[in-house]
Amino acid sequence: MLLRRGLFVGLSGIALVALWLLIAGPSKVVGVDPGNTGTLLLVAAAWGSLFALSRVSTGGLAREMAPGELKAWIGLGFTVSVLAYAIGQAHVFDGPAIPHNPDANRVGRNIALLVAAWAIVSQVVKGRWRQPVQRDERDLEIAANAGQWARLGLSAYAIGVAVLLGFSPAEKLSWAPPPMIAHLLVLGLIGSCALEYGATAVSYWRDRH
């Protein structure tokens, strides 16, 4: 119990340091981007959480929660962190095209790294889960329902951006050069993933209460 609490505190600490490095940390330390370290730490924290939970799946919290719910809560935390980072760094896209903008290049690379790392981590951990059945018809029903929420959210966001860009006078759109519009599209995708994880986690949570 003490070990588990220590593990939880340790992983939370790592995740907080990672978020600070990504969102509020200095942009360069002796010529090195601390965002890369933040990315690595955040991926390590997500991996550690999923791995620890997969190893204790016969007791404690993991006994109460379906594998799908655990993955949804951790996925929600991870995607919200990526979203916070992407929103916090949005100002760097208000400039020249990404190949000619080193800051936008750096942020874009970090976001791509985070998304790719999450895809790999979640796939690897899926194969290590101890429970014989990881997904059944209830999980599929919850996933379909969450997918509908994500589609709805993404549609509303796309309409909002389209109306904003299509109906605003050109002189009021100086904040939205093409790289910023590209960033807005990526934000929509990350946001819809976060919404899907959130709807999944809440559905499971409601079933348990």
Next chain:
Amino acid sequence: MGGTPVRNDIRRLRFEHGEMTQEALANACGITRQTVIALEAGKYAPSLELAFRIAHAFGARVDEVFRWNPEDAGGG
């Protein structure tokens, strides 16, 4: 997913079948243990196929395991 009008006697049947664990029933039916918990709590209505699989695990008919409660259906 809130409460469902489909009630069941899974918990009683488990105990009548040698105190079968939720895990054993889940493995017998190819579902997760958490789905057995949701079924017993009346939070989830199974598909017809799963209802047959659960009844088969107990050697019972579907209507001996599940019943429909019109009062919970809110209109029936």
